[in-house]
Amino acid sequence: MxxxxxxxxxxxxxxxxxxxxxxxxxxxxxxxxxxxxxxxxxxxxxxxxxxxxxxxxxxxxxxxxxxxxxxxxxxxxxxxxxxxxxxxxxxxxxxxxxxxxxxxxxxxxxxxxxxxxxxxxxxxxxxxxxxxxxxxxxxxxxLQKLDRREVSESIIGINATWVTENRRIDPAVLAPLVRSARGTRSYGSAALEFAYVASGRLDCYITMRLAPWDFAAGLILLEEVGGKATTMDGEPINTIGKNSILAARDGLHQEILETYLKKS
Ligand code: 2AM
Ligand code: CA
Ligand code: CA
Ligand code: CA
The missing domain is CATH 3.30.540.10 (Fructose-1,6-Bisphosphatase, subunit A, domain 1)
Known part of the structure; x- marks a missing residue:
């Protein structure tokens, strides 16, 4: 054992x-x-x-x-x-x-x-x-279990890169989310941003490409407080590969996915 x-x-x-x-x-x-x-x-x-x-x-x-x-x-x-x-x-x-x-x-x-x-x-x-x-x-x-919160009352961790022209996502997809949120923050450390979501300092963290060492610990913390993390397509994260990341409180994760990311 x-x-x-x-x-x-x-x-x-x-x-x-x-x-x-x-x-x-x-x-x-x-x-x-x-x-x-x-x-x-x-x-x-x-x-x-x-x-x-x-x-x-x-x-x-x-x-x-x-x-x-x-x-x-x-x-x-x-x-x-x-x-x-x-x-x-x-x-x-x-x-x-x-x-x-x-x-x-x-x-x-x-x-x-x-x-x-x-x-x-x-x-x-x-x-x-x-x-x-x-x-x-x-x-x-x-750390307390994360309760539900709407986008309009949420602080979203996101790097400004993803709302400018870039190779990974159309800035027009994330701009409405940034506008609807109570505020945005960018700390420049994916691990800390995960820790902040898990501890409620951020409500959501969004990024387009992370490696396993960036999120490995954060996923475990988030799971323990009832948070949710998937790729930006809502798919499960491959723990030994590169992934986009949508990490958030339960409920908020669903709202962002359905209202902002899955619009075709
Ligand atoms: P790092 O400092 O360990 O390289 C910065 O926005 C965040 O993204 C950091 O967590 C940083 O981790 C990570 N990151 C992932 N890929 C990167 C890259 N190619 N260049 C710089 N930062 C990267
Ligand atoms: Ca890193
Ligand atoms: Ca590093
Ligand atoms: Ca590095």
Missing amino acids: TNWKEIDQYAKSWVREAGERIRASFATSLSIQTKSNPNDLVTNMDKETEQFFISKIKEMYPEHRILGEEGFGHDVKDTEGIIWIIDPIDGTMNFVHQQRNFAISIGIYENGTGMVGLIYDVVHDELYHAKKGEGAYMDETP
């Missing part, structure tokens, strides 16, 4: 230790490189943090697999067994430019089912965490 309590405890202690190292790095100079485009940044701390987790996991749980953004883990093509899905720094642009609004995100899955989700807001020292069937918390505080 898998000892999830032990896995959860180790994961939390490693996340806090990694966060400590990241905070200490503010006093040193960063090495910054670009990846797919000039705005797609990666630093030595992204890489070192991923390698830190991999060495800990390999030592303690050599049979587990690891899927990490910076590519030091395994080449994961199926959901079999236990997989740690890791984003060592989610919101690297914020980490570099703002020294805040970034998180460590870890989702641990067993045969495709999310079991443990951790999102650590490093600078605020706030750990959002959930274990399947046991509720979600921010530090020691339980």
Whole structure:
């Protein structure tokens, strides 16, 4: 039998230790490189943090697999067994430019089912965490089940990119939603935006393309508070592939899907 309590405890202690190292790095100079485009940044701390987790996991749980953004883990093509899905720094642009609004995100899955989700807001020292069937918390505080709310009373997390000309969605689709909502926000860290939906600070989060490490932990948190996440087409999310994301309170998710996204 898998000892999830032990896995959860180790994961939390490693996340806090990694966060400590990241905070200490503010006093040193960063090495910054670009990846797919000039705005797609990666630093030595992204890489070192991923390698830190991999060495800990390999030592303690050599049979587990690891899927990490910076590519030091395994080449994961199926959901079999236990997989740690890791984003060592989610919101690297914020980490570099703002020294805040970034998180460590870890989702641990067993045969495709999310079991443990951790999102650590490093600078605020706030750990959002959930274990399947046991509720979600921010530090020691339980997160409340999300009640219903209409678009007109909702704050929607969305990047302004998606209401300008872009390759993935006609801006005319999302503009009416942005106009109908009480307000919009963009934080630049998908993991934190998921944590904010789970904790009620945002009512919905919309984005057109995320990788597994961006949403792995967030999906587990959201499930524990009765929220709903699908692709923008209302389809189930492929946990080891790229997906568009509509994450929201139940009810609001349905309203957005039916009233704004499914109009033909
Ligand atoms: P990252 O910082 O780990 O790369 C920024 O809007 C959010 O989208 C962040 O969570 C960021 O994660 C994520 N993201 C996904 N793909 C990205 C890309 N190609 N370039 C920059 N950010 C990306
Ligand atoms: Ca990145
Ligand atoms: Ca990310
Ligand atoms: Ca990252």
